[in-house]
Structure formats: structure tokens, C-alpha cells
Amino acid sequence: MRLSSISTRYPVSPWSTPALVLFAIAITFVITAGPILLAGANPIAAYAEFVVIPLTSQFTLLEVLVSATPILFTGAAVAIAFRAGYWNIGAEGQLLLGAIAAAGVGTTVGDLPGIVALPAMLLGGAIAGAAWALLPALLRVRFGIDEVVTTLLLNPVALLLVNGLLHGPWRDPVTGFPESPRIAASAEFPALIDRSRLHLGFVIALVVIATAWYVIARTPAGLRLRAAGLSPHGARFAGINVSRTLIVAALASGAIAGLAGVSEVAGIQHRLTSGLSPGYGYTGIVVATLGTLTMGGVVLAALFLGDLTVGASTAARSLGIPSQLGAVVQGVLLLTVVALLTLRRGNSSRPVDAGPPAGESAEHEPAPTEGAVT
């Protein structure tokens, strides 16, 4: 025991973070080889289909970027909140609120030119997402009420709100289907490349992430955010207003998740539908964790999962492996990454792996020794 407690004093882990993530991906592929074999396919061929084939043609490559777009937003949204030590599980609901706002603005702007319509939608979506994130944040800083459950429970509420609108006032008067009328043509995101689905949302996502990177890494606000996440008590001792920092992080997170909703409505669906998001908010948690809560990591993780999503659908056709394997991989990947990061915790400096304090008063437990983990 004494030896192991000494060993944790070394500040540098033998596992660098990228190596750890790659190791997690390898473990995930070993675990998911089981279902692939059950489907009667060769795992090696399947992984080539999943990861490599989508990168080999222009069409699938663009589809990878299309698939990555919403989870670039939600991954960044989750990462910002988690970095601050604010466990926002509600990106899904915040995305849906952004989508509602986008459809609301998009169907009313009429003949206004795009230069007015698009910023109005983005602003509306960001505000709606942030508004949906506000209550749990206030409850957390005012009363110490754990935000995990409150942000989570607002997700089904947001979905009910979407369904309520689609079955009620927003039902398409032409088709009668539970979907909103189509947004104005000027409110649609333009395609980046002719005859592809890749739209302006992808560029906006990259701009948002670059901005978030700059703010977190280079500004006093970013320093406060990181400090609050690493040690709320230390941050408070250093004179940082942790409550305010958490609220700002929660609102920024909600706003960016809201933009994901705008992007899907304006770029893909062109109307509000109840099936708008197959869980992009939850995938955001996978992206953020896989990206180890850094903005560069979020970009890589979102592109990787986008690649897997496109690969899973082509593999369904070519190898007969059900495309739902993509979701299995996501779940297993999240679990292996979080497990490995925890096992390395003695040397980790980010709050990826530590349980949050339920309230303000709770102490951050010191990291356990490596020896104790095994």
C-alpha cells in the first residue's frame, strides 16, 4: 500500500490522454466484436466498413460531416458545462427548445431576406436553449439541488412540449401530419456544396467551438470556469464567484445545445418534427467524454462518431449488420472511456471522472490511489 501511494505522487501518467482514448476505442471494438460475430460478419471487415469506407468517397465523406454537425454542438455544450463542474444532462431538451424557437422564427419571417432571418433564428434558438437551462442552474446555486436529475427530467418535458405543439397549434394545415409547416426558404441554411446535405450549420458549429476554445483557454472567464471545475473551494478561496461561473457555464451550454436544434431544423428537416433528434443531446455526453472535455477533442470525437454513424448505415446494407450497432458502440465507448479515465484518476487533473458534490457544501473527495482501484 505504501508503495502504491508513493507511486501516485508522480505527476505524469504513463498513459497520455490520447493513448487512453485510443485504448478505449480498441477495447470497445473487442467488446462489440461479439455482436458482429452474432450477425455473421467478420469483425475486422466490419470495422473497416465502419471507420474507413465512409472516408473513401466524396458523398459519404460529406455525410460524415452532416452526421457530425449536431453532435459537434451538443458535445461542445456538454463539455463546457462539465468543465465547470456543472453536470448538464439536459442538452437533449435544450436542443429541442432551440428547434422549437427555430421553427417558430422560421415560419414567421416570411419574405425577410436570409441575412435577417438566419441570425434571428440562431439568436432565438440560443436564447430558448439557455432559458431551458436556467432553472436547474438557479436551483443548483441557490439551494444546492443536484442538477443531474433536474436537467435530465426537463428532457421529456421538452419532448412533450414539441409533441404538444405538433398535435395542437403547429400541426401542418396542409398535410395534417404532426409536423410544423415548412420554414421560409430564406430561413433555410444554404448547402455548402451543391447537391449535398452539408449545410451552414457545420461551419457555425466549428466557429462556436473555436470561440469556446478561445474563451476557455485564453480569457479570464475561461480561467474562472476551469478553476470552478477543478476545485470549487479553491476557486472560491481565490475570490472567484463560483455560483455566477456555474450559471454562465450552464447558460452557455444550453445556448449551444439550442443552436444544435436550430441547425437541424434550418439545415436538415426544414420544419419541426418530433423525431428531430435521435438523442443528439445524450450523444453529446459521449462526444464530450470521448473528447476529454477539450474543444479539440470534441471535434475529433464528433467526427469519429459521425464516421461510425455513416459506416453503420453502409455496413447494414453491405454486410447485413443492423445499423443499431452504432448505438451499441457509442454506449460501450462511453463506458470504457469513463472507466479508463477513472482508473487513471490519480494523475488526472480534470473533473471528467469525479462524482460531483450534490450541493455546494460537499467536498471534492481526494483522488484514490491507483493501488486501491485494482
Add this chain to the structure above:
Amino acid sequence: MTLLIDLLAATLRNATPLVYGTVGETYAERGGVLNLGIEGTMYAGAFVGFAAALATGSPLLGLVAAVGVGLLSGAVMALLTVTFGANQHVSGIGLTIGLIGASEFANRLIFRGGELQRIEPMPLINPLPDVGPVSAVFSQYGLTWVAFLLVVPLAWWVLQRSSFGLEIRAVGENPEAADAAGVSVPRTRYLALMIGGALMAVGGAFFTLALLGSFTLDIIAGRGWVCIALVIFGRWRIGRGVVGALLFSLIYSLQFRLQILPGFGDLPFELLLALPYLVVIGALALSGRNVAYPGAYLKPYRRS
């Protein structure tokens, strides 16, 4: 009158999966682990129970299989959060994503998206057939009777009166003290999570084995999250959680019946369905700092 009787019967029926889920989640959380894998565990219970019942021709064996997958799911959650000490909510979300994905994957693989497979669902049991029109209320599935007459009282007794229940509450409230008193914190948390997982899976299997007799995608439709809300609504007490499940089920069953009545079709029923979530968040807000979370909620335990 018939409407009322029908409503009461439906309330008991629809509350059944919520009761299993809420009791299961209560065990996990009283042991100190928030198990957000509940949505996926219920989903996997529904699918595995159905697939096993279809393969063997026996809903009872289906139920056994569901219990098995629930125990497994609880054990995986325990491995991650107890043995590894990983972040509970991220682990739970990962478990839910993985289990829903695996169930849909297996569903696609086994049934190839062909026509809907059905099993002969469990029969309705009516112990009081001769008490007039009210007897229709008592025409319920076996799993509903088991839930209210066996699982709820037993789960309450074990948690509140038995020494094992005391150990669960101890490791959830103050693991250091429990450890000092000679209680194995990891072992107790593993058991709490596995018992909880088994109950959640049975709650999911109720849909396929009793209520519907078939498996459809999105069959759980967020009921796991409802259970998360109900546990808090019940303030981590089994009895109050069950009352919450009955109230939610009453509202759910009522709106379902009102929707088909002329003149009611345009009401925003989604608002009614959102009520339990909003009530829980409102109750949390009103309780303010007095919310009595289990002491070790969300915290991994390490001997220092």
C-alpha cells in the same frame, strides 16, 4: 360508473411498471448510487423477456430471462461506479445508450424487421370475480398483483426492518461509518444495484409479457425517467414512491380516456403528462436546501 371502474383498473395496470422501476431505483439510490441506466435496463428487460418467452413459449421463462438481464445490468453499473468509482451519471447514461442499442440490434438481428411477432400474454387474474361491477378493478395481470401485494411490502420490509436493509441505507448514508462497523460497502452496493436492476427489468418486461404481448421500438418511452422523478417525489421512501406511481398512472390513464371523448380531443394532454416532472422539479425548488438526499448520493467510496 363503468368509466370510473375502468379508470381504476387502468391506473393499477399502468402503475405496475412504474412501481417496479421506482422500487428498483430506490434501492440503488438508498445504497448511494443514482442509476440512470434504468431507462435502458427497463428496455432490455422488455426485449429479453419477450425474446425468451417467444423462444421457449413460456412467459414465465421470459420473466426469468428479464430478471437475469436486470441482475447483469445492475452488476455492470456496480462494476463501473463501485469497483472503478466512475462518475455515476455518465455511467448510467452510457448504460442506457448501450442497452437500448443492444436491444434494438438484437431485435433487428433476430426478427429481421419482419412482421410483428406476438406471444400469448400472461393471463388476467381476478381473485374477486363476484363482487358486482367493481370486480372489474381486480381483473389484473399476475405481475400487477405481485407488485402491489408482494414486492412493495417485501421491499419496504427489507429496506426498513431487516439488517440487510439497514446495511443498504448505511452504505448510502454514511459509507465510512458502515465500513467501520464491518459492513462491506462494495458488496452491499453491488447487491442493492443488482436487486434494483432486476426489479427495473421486470418492470420493462411487464409491457411485453403482459400488457402488449409483443415488442415494439421505443416501448419504454421515457418511463425510466418517470421513475427517477418518482423516487425523488417519494423522497427515497418506497411507500411514497408507490403513491407517486399511482398518481402519475391515474393522470396518464385519465388523459388517455379523455382524448377519445368528443370535445376533449383538442386539450393539451402533453401538459398533463409533463405534470409529474414539473411537480418534482417544483417540489425540489420548494424544499430548497431541505432536500434530504441520501448522504453518499453520487459519491464513490474509497477507503482512505
